[in-house]
Amino acid sequence: xxxxxxxxxxxxxxxxxxxxxxxxxxxxxxxxxxxxxxxxxxxxxxxxxxxxxxxxxxxxxxxxxxxxxxxxxxxxxxxxxxxxxxxxxxxxxxxxxxxxxxxxxxxxxxxxxxxxxxxxxxxxxxxxxxxxxxxxxxxxxxxxxxxxxxxxxxxxxxxxxxxxxxxxxxxxxxxxxxxxxxxxxxxxxxxxxxxxxxxxxxxxxxxxxxxxxxxxxxxxxxxxxxxxxxxxxxxxxxxxxxxxxxxxxxxxxxxxxxxxxxxxxxxxxxxxxxxxxx
DNA sequence: ACGAGGTCCTGCGAGC
DNA sequence: TGCTCGCAGGACCTCG
Numbered sequence: 001x002x003x004x005x006x007x008x009x010x011x012x013x014x015x016x017x018x019x020x021x022x023x024x025x026x027x028x029x030x031x032x033x034x035x036x037x038x039x040x041x042x043x044x045x046x047x048x049x050x051x052x053x054x055x056x057x058x059x060x061x062x063x064x065x066x067x068x069x070x071x072x073x074x075x076x077x078x079x080x081x082x083x084x085x086x087x088x089x090x091x092x093x094x095x096x097x098x099x100x101x102x103x104x105x106x107x108x109x110x111x112x113x114x115x116x117x118x119x120x121x122x123x124x125x126x127x128x129x130x131x132x133x134x135x136x137x138x139x140x141x142x143x144x145x146x147x148x149x150x151x152x153x154x155x156x157x158x159x160x161x162x163x164x165x166x167x168x169x170x171x172x173x174x175x176x177x178x179x180x181x182x183x184x185x186x187x188x189x190x191x192x193x194x195x196x197x198x199x200x201x202x203x204x205x206x207x208x209x210x211x212x213x214x215x216x217x218x219x220x221x222x223x224x225x226x227x228x229x230x231x232x233x234x235x236x237x238x239x240x241x242x243x244x245x246x247x248x249x250x251x252x253x254x255x256x257x258x259x260x261x262x263x264x265x266x267x268x269x270x271x272x273x274x275x276x277x278x
Numbered sequence: 279a280c281g282a283g284g285t286c287c288t289g290c291g292a293g294c
Numbered sequence: 295t296g297c298t299c300g301c302a303g304g305a306c307c308t309c310g
Contacts, residue, residue: 003303032286059304076304078288095288114287116304156280166305173303222303223290242303264283266301 002075003059004138004171005214006225006233010081011056013228017083017102018051018063026100030115033097037121045069045121046100058134058170062127070127072120073110078224079117082109113224135169138207139215148207149200152192159195160188161263163207172207174265175220175242180206182241187274188267213238241268249273 002010026046031039050066061081063071073081079097084107088096098110098119110119122130135151136143151169155162162168163177172180181188183206186199195203214220219233222243226232236243240250245258249270258268 006303074304077302112287113289114302116287118305158281161281164304175303220303225303260301263281265304 002079002219002225003173003176004056004211005176005217005235006219007056007059007061007075007171008215009219009227009233010075011054011061014054014061014081014083014108017106017228018054018108020051021102022048022050023108024048024101024103026098028098030097030112033112033115033117033119035118035120036126037119042071042119042121046071051102057131058137058166059173068124070122070124072118072122072127072130074118075110075112076114076116076118078114079110079112080224080226080230081228082111082226082230083107083228084109134166137170138172139211143208145201145204148204149197152195152200152203155192156194157192158189158262159186159192159203160267162192163203164263164265169207171211175222175239176207176210176214178242178268179210179240182269182274183210185273188269189262241270244268 023046026043028039028043034042045065052064052066055062059074061073065071075081085105088109095113096109096111097115100108102108136147152162155168157165160177160181163172163180164174180203184199184202186195186203214235217233217235217238218227219225220235220239221232222236241256244256245268247256248254249256249272252270252272254270254272256268256270258266260266
């Protein structure tokens with residue numbers, strides 16, 4: 001899926017197309033992505049409703065409607081949110097999950113090959129309780145190093161797993177967890193609660209730094225991620241460890257190593273730069 | 279409380 | 295060429 005920078009890129013691009021526009025003739029083609037809402041009810045609420053605003057929370061795209069409900073889309077691995085100003089070709093129409101006209105001849109599309117992504121419809125109360133169950137936004141102005149360090153003390157999980165735990169911290173997935181841990185020089189398997197204050201501070205800077213840089217680059221495209229216009233991001237060129245298994249560490253030249261021992265996800269790191277002293 | 283592993287899906291590339 | 299297998303930006307669940 002897109003992680004925070006990719007969803008942020010999507011949301012920024014969606015805003016001018018969707019904000020204030022009326023959703024007409026919405027259609028759902030795959031119903032297994034819906035959560036807590038029936039196809040009929042979703043269509044009923046969306047149809048002829050106006051988009052009040054589009055925001056990001058963690059890795060979710062949040063489309064707030066004039067009537068107060070929020071359509072919350074979580075693209076996960078292969079979900080794409082796209083806006084077309086023409087008819088879709090047959091190959092573009094493949095894997096389309098949801099589609100709606102948004103005025104000026106434009107079409108808003110949610111396309112998802114693997115359909116691990118989800119669409120839910122939440123009223124104000126349900127949204128409030130959901131957003132409170134997710135950790136803080138790492139790029140928020142009021143997210144301090146002290147708060148980050150405090151989060152790490154709450155779990156004995158491997159630091160990499162903790163970074164990706166959405167209940168603890170919002171928006172970080174596998175790519176940026178790998179990158180941040182390398183930047184900070186921390187062993188990904190180290191217990192979160194045993195990361196030193198010094199290392200926690202470095203990791204705080206690294207997480208914010210890598211996320212901000214990736215947002216500025218329009219996200220990372222390894223394979224499936226596309227922005228609203230259908231174009232890939234640019235941050236993949238700047239990745240220091242993710243996808244570089246066997247290549248030399250940019251810092252010390254040691255061959256990078258990949259393991260799947262942490263939460264079954266690929267973890268690429270430098271034995272030498274991310275040693276036990278962290 | 280934690281870690282390990284399966285599940286939801288489909289496509290792709292590697293290896294035989 | 296054609297197959298089988300493992301893997302993929304995620305998250306939720308059960309089991310031990």
